[in-house]
Amino acid sequence: MALLITDECINCDVCEPACPNEAISEGEDIYVIDPDLCTECVGHFDEPQCVVICPVDCIPNDPNHVESDSDLLAKYKRITGQ
Ligand code: SF4
Numbered sequence: 477m478a479l480l481i482t483d484e485c486i487n488c489d490v491c492e493p494a495c496p497n498e499a500i501s502e503g504e505d506i507y508v509i510d511p512d513l514c515t516e517c518v519g520h521f522d523e524p525q526c527v528v529i530c531p532v533d534c535i536p537n538d539p540n541h542v543e544s545d546s547d548l549l550a551k552y553k554r555i556t557g558q
């Protein structure tokens with residue numbers, strides 16, 4: 477399941493460099509996650525790094541992008557060319 481940044485985001489910018497897939501970028505009003513690049517950190521880390529680092533806890537699961545662990549691992553392999 478990809479993750480989603482809610483409008484509680486305070487644009488602090490700490491999550492963007494923490495993402496191993498470069499899935500996070502500055503959107504028009506708040507930071508946004510590209511669901512095609514977010515693997516929930518599967519393949520890189522045990523926990524979603526953006527969730528760990530976000531000071532306002534505004535990054536829940538994205539109900540519109542439900543994926544299994546094997547889906548996420550396949551996405552990781554596609555992104556990294558493995
Ligand atoms: S869960 Fe991991 S891959 Fe997804 S946006 Fe957060 S840091 Fe990036």
Ligand code: SF4
Pocket residue numbers: 481484485486487488489490491492507529530531532533534535
């Ligand atoms: S860490 Fe949280 S508050 Fe900061 S930019 Fe990312 S989503 Fe927004």
